[in-house]
Amino acid sequence: MDATYRLNGAFxxxxxxxxxxxxxxxxxxxxxxxxxxxKNEQFRGQIxxxxxxxxxxxxxxxQTGNDVISSDLYDRGYGETGCDFLISAxxxxxxxxxxxxxxxxxxxxxxxxxxxxxxALLLRLAFLEGAGRTRTIFHKSPPARVWxxxxxxxxxxxxxxxxxSGTTAYAWFVWDKSHQSGTELRWLRPGYKAEYRDMIPSRLxxxxxxxxxxxxxxxxPGQGSRQGL
Numbered sequence: 190m191d192a193t194y195r196l197n198g199a200f201x202x203x204x205x206x207x208x209x210x211x212x213x214x215x216x217x218x219x220x221x222x223x224x225x226x227x228k229n230e231q232f233r234g235q236i237x238x239x240x241x242x243x244x245x246x247x248x249x250x251x252q253t254g255n256d257v258i259s260s261d262l263y264d265r266g267y268g269e270t271g272c273d274f275l276i277s278a279x280x281x282x283x284x285x286x287x288x289x290x291x292x293x294x295x296x297x298x299x300x301x302x303x304x305x306x307x308x309a310l311l312l313r314l315a316f317l318e319g320a321g322r323t324r325t326i327f328h329k330s331p332p333a334r335v336w337x338x339x340x341x342x343x344x345x346x347x348x349x350x351x352x353x354s355g356t357t358a359y360a361w362f363v364w365d366k367s368h369q370s371g372t373e374l375r376w377l378r379p380g381y382k383a384e385y386r387d388m389i390p391s392r393l394x395x396x397x398x399x400x401x402x403x404x405x406x407x408x409x410p411g412q413g414s415r416q417g418l
Contacts, residue, residue: 216344221385234282284308333368
């Protein structure tokens, strides 16, 4: 990843994002965005948060009563580290995550194999575009539902001051193995940002003082760390 953080001549998808010069695409997910998913989609059985970062999404999932396994390729003080989802052979009932921007298509492809019931990825709404994805994903394995945010999500590097609003539209893309028909386009009602602003678990404030591991995953043969993302 170069220091200017450009892809195909363009900057990353929101002006609030800046380059992580250590090479790690890490922007914690605002808790209200995860609450919005859980209020509209049912997940039966265990959930694997496979790019858990500092646990922002995992902690919300736990707060809403879900059984959660957390892992990440990098060490952010939370979950099982050194677990590369893109080469994993570990299956899970459900998968929910905000994948690294540059690996979104790979996460879709891998989750199609590893999720037994459902998986949900937080992606730019513009992920729907592109001839390549049309051929490789949407014609072959389209999502069951796309939940479009009515409110903009702003992603900040860990520790940055939160102010202003984002410039990029996001949506939850949900693949459901039991779904029989085409993709349903739905809209998340306005108000989740205000309603759940004060419900982010306070435990995240103390994670810097020690690792919090939530239901770590066994590493199967062939799974390991992949560098240079």
